[in-house]
Amino acid sequence: MSPLNTIHLHRIFDYLDKNGNGFVSVDDLMLLLERIGINVKRVELEQLVGKTTLDSIDFLFFYQSLMIKGNNNDDIVYKVEGEDEILERDLREAFRVFDLNEDGFISCEELQIALSKLGLWDERCGQDCKHMIGVYDSNSDGLLDFDEFKDMMLLTFQT
Structure with missing residues (x-):
């Protein structure tokens, strides 16, 4: 079992969606990251997210996009210098x-x-x-x- 599986990610999303409107703002993401000890500038996070709010699907995609994609198969591998x-x-x-x-x-x-x-x-x-x-x-x-x-x-x- 992974510490952050899909069920846990949905629970995090629900926790961040305090007003229950189905969206999490960049500000909410910043508070979460700060809470776990990761400091990020708002501008950087906005560029990474690409929008000002995320629905639950966007939130899961955002989380997954932070992880390395691909493996030794013929899957697409995203490479960035460094x-x-x-x-x-x-x-x-x-x-x-x-x-x-x-x-x-x-x-x-x-x-x-x-x-x-x-x-x-x-x-x-x-x-x-x-x-x-x-x-x-x-x-x-x-x-x-x-x-x-x-x-x-x-x-x-x-x-």
């Missing part, structure tokens, strides 16, 4: 959001806290937390290091 370096930097930034004590590992407790901040945690997730880590914990130490986190993110979001 993409690998950008991806590595973005993954390290995301890792720091979860590695709350900055020890270089994500524990079950840290995962729970980060998911709570995103509004994705409920009591049913308690056992899933250990499972989420266990799926990608290649050395079976009960923690995710950066390389394991990176593998999880790249495998989870490939199409």
